Every structure is written in C-alpha cells, then in structure tokens.
Amino acid sequence: MKVLIAGCGFVGERAADQLHAAGHEVIGLTHSPESAVRLAADKPWRVEACDISDGNDVAALAAKLNAPSLDAFIHCASSSRGGAEMYQSVYVNGMRHLVAAFPQAFALYTGSTSVYPQIHGEMVDETSFADPERDTGRLLREAENIALNAGGAVGRLAGIYGPGRSFVLKNLLEGKAAVEGNHGQGRLLNQIHADDAAAALVHLVTERLSGIFNIVDDAQMTQRQCLERLCMTFGTKMPPERDPDPARKRGWSHKRVSNTKLHATGWSLRYESYFVALRDDPELASSILNLVHSSGEVPLPRQPNILLIGLMGSGKTTVGRIVAQMIGFQFVDTDAMIVETAGQTIPEIFASEGEAGFRLRESAALRSLLGKRGCVIATGGGIVTQPRNLPILRHLGYTVWLDADPERLARRTAMSNNRPLLTGEEDPKAKLERLLIERKPLYKSLADLRIQTAELTPQETAYGVMESARVFFAKMKR
Numbered sequence: 001m002k003v004l005i006a007g008c009g010f011v012g013e014r015a016a017d018q019l020h021a022a023g024h025e026v027i028g029l030t031h032s033p034e035s036a037v038r039l040a041a042d043k044p045w046r047v048e049a050c051d052i053s054d055g056n057d058v059a060a061l062a063a064k065l066n067a068p069s070l071d072a073f074i075h076c077a078s079s080s081r082g083g084a085e086m087y088q089s090v091y092v093n094g095m096r097h098l099v100a101a102f103p104q105a106f107a108l109y110t111g112s113t114s115v116y117p118q119i120h121g122e123m124v125d126e127t128s129f130a131d132p133e134r135d136t137g138r139l140l141r142e143a144e145n146i147a148l149n150a151g152g153a154v155g156r157l158a159g160i161y162g163p164g165r166s167f168v169l170k171n172l173l174e175g176k177a178a179v180e181g182n183h184g185q186g187r188l189l190n191q192i193h194a195d196d197a198a199a200a201l202v203h204l205v206t207e208r209l210s211g212i213f214n215i216v217d218d219a220q221m222t223q224r225q226c227l228e229r230l231c232m233t234f235g236t237k238m239p240p241e242r243d244p245d246p247a248r249k250r251g252w253s254h255k256r257v258s259n260t261k262l263h264a265t266g267w268s269l270r271y272e273s274y275f276v277a278l279r280d281d282p283e284l285a286s287s288i289l290n291l292v293h294s295s296g297e298v299p300l301p302r303q304p305n306i307l308l309i310g311l312m313g314s315g316k317t318t319v320g321r322i323v324a325q326m327i328g329f330q331f332v333d334t335d336a337m338i339v340e341t342a343g344q345t346i347p348e349i350f351a352s353e354g355e356a357g358f359r360l361r362e363s364a365a366l367r368s369l370l371g372k373r374g375c376v377i378a379t380g381g382g383i384v385t386q387p388r389n390l391p392i393l394r395h396l397g398y399t400v401w402l403d404a405d406p407e408r409l410a411r412r413t414a415m416s417n418n419r420p421l422l423t424g425e426e427d428p429k430a431k432l433e434r435l436l437i438e439r440k441p442l443y444k445s446l447a448d449l450r451i452q453t454a455e456l457t458p459q460e461t462a463y464g465v466m467e468s469a470r471v472f473f474a475k476m477k478r
Contacts, residue, residue, distance in 0.1 A: 002069055003027070003071060008047070010194050011157070015202055016028045019205075020043075025045075027045070030050075061101070071105060072107070109143055111141075111157065112140055114253065117131070117132045117253055121254050126212040153212070157216075159191045161194065161277070163284055163286075164287045164288075168191075169230060179240070180244045181244040186227075190220050195270055201215075203265070213262045213265075214257050219276075234370070286388040302396075303397045305329075305369075305375045306399075306469045307400070308376070309399060310381065311436060312380075314381070316402055317378045320376045323462045323466050326466050328374075334377065362382075384442040390446065400448065401446070401451070402451055403450055405454060406432035410432055448472060
C-alpha cells in the first residue's frame with residue numbers, strides 16, 4: 001500500500017513510522033524543504049516538501065508521485081496554533097487540494113473531538129450534535145465534510161499527549177493548572193496517547209474504513225479527578241478553581257467522548273488511560289519532568305525520600321538499610337524490585353534479555369516509585385546511564401553519591417556472583433575504572449552530596465547520609 005502523510009508532526013510522524021514498519025510504502029510531507037531535509041536524514045521512508053494550502057504545489061507533487069499509484073493519504077497537518085485564517089488555509093483548502101490531486105486515493109482527515117460543543121457532561125458518539133459556534137470549529141467540520149464527500153474517513157482526535165507533551169502534567173508542575181468550572185469538578189478530559197492515535201489512523205487507512213470515528217482512550221475523567229491523582233503522584237499542591245476561560249480557541253466543553261465505534265472495528269489501545277501511560281510509557285513522565293527542570297522557571301518538586309547512587313560495591317544496600325532503620329523509613333532496593341518482578345536473578349535477566357532488557361526493567365522499577373514517600377532507595381550502579389531515569393531520580397528525593405576507589409570496589413565485589421558486568425572479566429579493577437570514568441559525570445550531576453566511603457564504616461557513612469538529608473529537608477520546609 002502506498003500512503004501519503006500530509007504533516008509529519010507529533011502524530012503524523014508516528015503514523016508514518018508504523019506504516020513503514022508494517023511494510024507499506026510511505027511518503028511524508030513537510031511544509032518546508034529545510035524540515036524535509038532534516039526529517040529525511042532520520043527516517044527510512046521518503047520525505048517531500050509541499051505546501052498543501054497551495055493548489056499548484058499539491059498538483060506538482062501529484063505529478064511527481066504519479067497520483068494514480070497512491071492508495072491513500074492522511075491529512076494531519078497542523079495549523080501551528082493559528083486562528084480561523086490558518087484553519088481555512090491548512091485544513092479546508094489543504095484537504096480540498098489533496099482530494100483534487102489524488103481523486104483515487106482513500107482520504108483520511110484527522111479532526112478533533114472539540115467539534116462536540118456539549119457542556120453538561122453527556123456521552124457523545126459519532127452521531128451526536130457536532131456544530132460548534134466558533135469559526136475554528138466550523139472550519140474543522142468543513143474539512144471533515146470534504147473527506148466524507150470523497151468517500152473517506154474522519155478521525156476525531158481527543159487531546160493528544162505523549163513523550164515531551166502533556167499539558168495537564170506540565171501545567172501542574174509549573175503551577176499553571178486550574179480546575180475550570182463544573183461546580184469545582186472541572187471539565188471532563190478526553191485524551192489519547194500519540195502512539196494510540198497513530199495506530200488508529202493506520203488502522204482506518206489500511207482497512208479503508210469510511211465515516212467518522214472518535215479516537216480517544218477508555219478512561220475519561222474530570223480535571224479534579226486527574227489533578228488530585230497527579231498531585232499525589234508528584235507531591236504537589238492541588239491547583240485552584242477558576243471560571244472557564246471564554247478565550248479558549250475551540251471553546252469550553254464538558255462531555256464524555258465514546259470510542260465504542262472504533263473499538264468495534266478491531267482497534268485496540270496500548271495505553272487504556274493516561275495513568276496507565278504514566279506507568280508504562282518509558283519516556284512520558286521522565287520527559288515532562290525534564291522539560292520543567294530544563295526550563296528553570298520553577299524548581300522541580302522533590303519527594304521526601306533519600307536515594308543512594310554509586311558504582312557496584314559502594315555500599316548502597318548496606319548503608320541504605322542502616323539509614324532506613326535509623327530514621328524509620330522504608331528501605332527499597334531497585335535491583336531487588338527487578339528480581340521480584342521478573343522472577344529471575346539479575347545474571348539470568350542479563351543472559352535472557354541482555355543489558356538493554358535489564359535497563360528497561362530498571363526504568364520501570366524506578367517509575368513505580370513515583371508517589372512514594374519516606375523511603376531510602378538504593379539504586380543499581382548503572383541506573384544513571386539511561387537519560388530517561390535522570391529526571392525521575394532528581395524528582396524522587398535527596399540524592400547521595402557513595403564513592404569509593406575501583407581497587408576497593410574490586411575487593412568488595414570479588415566474591416559476588418551477582419555482578420553480570422564483571423562476569424568473565426580478567427581484570428575487574430580495570431572494568432570498574434572504565435565504568436567510573438563513564439559514570440562519574442552523571443553521578444556528580446545528580447548528587448546533592450558526595451561521600452567518599454574509603455575510610456568510613458557503613459555506620460559512619462549512614463550517619464552522614466542521615467544528617468545531611470535532615471538538613472536538606474528542613475530547608476525545604478522553610
């Protein structure tokens with residue numbers, strides 16, 4: 001199947017990737033030649049530049065691609081947050097030009113559930129009233145009708161989120177969130193993960209399913225329900241209530257969008273709800289925490305936990321147990337969590353899944369600690385090597401780096417059979433030296449405190465960890 005993707009943004013690029021992976025021929029369109037060059041350098045599928053709002057540009061593309069050979073196209077170009085004029089240009093005119101240039105191709109237009117204007121919390125499906133008052137909403141419907149009149153399909157997307165994009169969580173962490181109207185409960189949030197949105201588009205176009213389909217996950221909830229749970233998970237205060245914003249570009253609505261029709265066609269979700277995605281998507285929570293941390297606008301919230309990092313053999317587990325006992329905290333060991341979940345030892349996991357598989361399990365164990373408080377957390381020596389772990393480590397609490405020289409670490413680990421990275425090494429000390437060179441900058445960047453343990457007993461080290469953490473958390477409360 002030969003498919004054109006008009007607009008390779010947050011969802012379009014994912015749809016192109018999925019189609020290509022399934023063996024289809026993909027041509028991705030970007031607005032400018034510069035962005036086409038950048039995208040083509042990263043993708044195995046063909047990329048072309050085309051301004052779909054320009055009929056002559058689209059006609060020239062059709063001649064270049066041999067229009068009759070195209071089986072389908074997906075319009076998922078963005079208006080770049082523009083107003084009614086941009087909506088007319090990109091959505092309406094763009095759709096009209098694509099249908100005219102590729103009359104034999106199955107047409108799929110990606111619209112929005114914002115066309116449903118309901119405000120009383122009712123369930124809406126594809127047969128529900130969908131004639132919004134605002135110009136932007138009316139233009140979305142006009143673009144939909146172009147696809148439907150051509151015998152194609154419309155995928156009405158709910159609020160899209162994914163790695164690097166989650167307005168609900170980002171606004172909460174930055175202190176910009178609010179509960180809007182509905183007697184203090186806020187509007188209903190209808191959302192969809194970008195991967196599931198892309199999979200829905202791929203499903204519709206490859207099955208050539210005409211008509212209107214809502215693309216939304218299975219777990220709509222009010223703003224209050226969502227924010228209360230996020231506040232518990234990320235240790236933030238509940239945001240204030242406020243009246244709905246009348247200036248919202250697509251208006252304020254309050255409805256529960258049904259996905260029953262799409263499910264009935266055989267489509268299934270990878271992430272049934274937003275909170276399933278926070279748990280299972282390796283990049284989602286981490287990427288939003290990193291955005292907030294990198295912006296520097298507000299400090300990243302820190303949980304009341306103590307984390308111990310450092311190379312294998314540095315005493316994290318031993319010291320962690322002592323600290324937990326001293327202050328009455330729960331002791332958590334990420335390696336032990338992984339072993340319990342997998343039902344295998346760490347060497348067995350390395351043997352069956354490789355280091356990459358172990359690191360995925362390690363990241364999942366770390367994410368499962370979001371929302372934990374009052375813990376001393378001993379981490380694996382290599383947990384810092386995965387960029388996705390760093391924002392979560394920063395957020396989870398006060399971090400202490402237990403440092404020791406490689407010679408001492410080699411002696412401590414010499415009798416252990418549970419260190420896969422040292423298995424078969426003729427010179428474990430040399431391997432530990434290499435690991436320290438690689439990881440030292442990461443340990444340093446994360447650590448609130450570095451303790452060199454060479455001349456200290458585990459009890460002395462634990463006392464240093466405890467006292468420094470006490471001072472840190474006391475300052476946080478001021």
